[in-house]
Amino acid sequence: MWLNSDARKRATANCSAALLGAVLLAGCASRPATLYSWGSYEEGIYASYVGRNDYPVEKQISQLEEDYQQARSANEHMPPGWHAHLGYLYYEAGKLDQARQELLTEKSTYPESAVFVDRLLNNLSKAS
Amino acid sequence: MRALQKSMRPAMLSAVAALALGGCQTIKPYDYTNFRAHPPRSILVLPPLNESNAVEATYGYLSTVTYPIAERGYYVFPVAVVDQFMKDNGLPSAHEMQEAPLAKMAEITGADAVLFLDLKQYDSKYQVLASVTRVEVTAKLLDSRSGILLWEGRGYAEQGSGNSGNILANLVAAAVTQAINKKTDRAHEVSRVANVNLFDPEATGLPYGPYSAKYEK
Numbered sequence: 001m002w003l004n005s006d007a008r009k010r011a012t013a014n015c016s017a018a019l020l021g022a023v024l025l026a027g028c029a030s031r032p033a034t035l036y037s038w039g040s041y042e043e044g045i046y047a048s049y050v051g052r053n054d055y056p057v058e059k060q061i062s063q064l065e066e067d068y069q070q071a072r073s074a075n076e077h078m079p080p081g082w083h084a085h086l087g088y089l090y091y092e093a094g095k096l097d098q099a100r101q102e103l104l105t106e107k108s109t110y111p112e113s114a115v116f117v118d119r120l121l122n123n124l125s126k127a128s
Numbered sequence: 129m130r131a132l133q134k135s136m137r138p139a140m141l142s143a144v145a146a147l148a149l150g151g152c153q154t155i156k157p158y159d160y161t162n163f164r165a166h167p168p169r170s171i172l173v174l175p176p177l178n179e180s181n182a183v184e185a186t187y188g189y190l191s192t193v194t195y196p197i198a199e200r201g202y203y204v205f206p207v208a209v210v211d212q213f214m215k216d217n218g219l220p221s222a223h224e225m226q227e228a229p230l231a232k233m234a235e236i237t238g239a240d241a242v243l244f245l246d247l248k249q250y251d252s253k254y255q256v257l258a259s260v261t262r263v264e265v266t267a268k269l270l271d272s273r274s275g276i277l278l279w280e281g282r283g284y285a286e287q288g289s290g291n292s293g294n295i296l297a298n299l300v301a302a303a304v305t306q307a308i309n310k311k312t313d314r315a316h317e318v319s320r321v322a323n324v325n326l327f328d329p330e331a332t333g334l335p336y337g338p339y340s341a342k343y344e345k
Contacts, residue, residue: 035199035339045208046191046316050184079198080339081206088209112170112203115238120209
């Protein structure tokens with residue numbers, strides 16, 4: 001009896017591991033496994049340099065916010081610098097509260113950013 | 129010594145892989161002694177110098193370089209914010225930013241290391257008669273406190289006209305949103321392949337950083 005129930009448990013565990021593996025593999029086939037959800041972060045930077053008039057700051061913000069919602073629903077992380085970048089765009093759009101919030105998120109997510117983000121926060125408090 | 133031996137094995141394996149991929153070139157493994165002595169967590173990427181004739185090279189390339197470095201496991205400072213911050217503080221060009229004292233960069237950002245990039249080639253989208261688009265970039269990573277060279281490398285990629293069958297480019301392309309702006313130049317996309325050749329080779333590339341599961345302490 002012991003053995004039987006043990007074996008059954010093991011079989012169930014193996015089965016779910018295989019299922020999980022299959023799901024992971026299926027995910028990999030359509031997209032490389034990345035640490036972060038990149039969305040429009042880099043291509044948005046590129047577009048904003050190529051033609052600022054074609055890609056105004058409000059549009060950049062709404063695209064990034066949309067990326068963020070998608071990443072959250074997929075339980076994926078935003079790349080380093082992402083929240084600080086969004087914070088900077090909010091600053092450019094004159095939305096200082098959101099700018100501050102994004103900068104604080106960058107700092108709490110990535111402590112490596114603290115010195116630079118504190119400098120930006122300091123500038124922000126002078127601006128408001 | 130033991131750590132050295134341990135890190136040699138994967139390096140040799142990937143040298144073989146690189147040989148198989150690269151065809152004829154012999155790859156000499158990079159000497160990571162300085163890197164291992166000062167392993168960075170965070171990397172400040174300054175806008176690249178531009179030795180090409182394409183004015184759009186600086187930002188066409190800069191907007192591809194966060195992905196490979198962050199995916200190797202490093203904190204990468206937000207490149208566009210850094211660029212604007214430097215401009216607002218009296219450094220109007222990539223040249224002036226790269227000439228600024230390293231200690232000052234470290235003080236402003238708290239970065240462990242600073243990456244200096246130089247675009248040797250970046251074919252313009254305006255070269256309509258060119259049949260091949262080429263991107264060549266060299267990189268030097270300096271420890272921001274000591275100024276010691278931690279790593280350097282060169283990345284090159286080319287793509288013939290109408291050739292979109294590059295496996296590496298397609299892999300990266302699948303992970304990022306494509307072409308928000310329809311004016312996308314081909315060299316911008318080729319830059320991503322050059323970056324794979326610069327950062328990812330196991331024997332010569334940038335070692336994995338602390339956010340990577342493959343990080344070796």
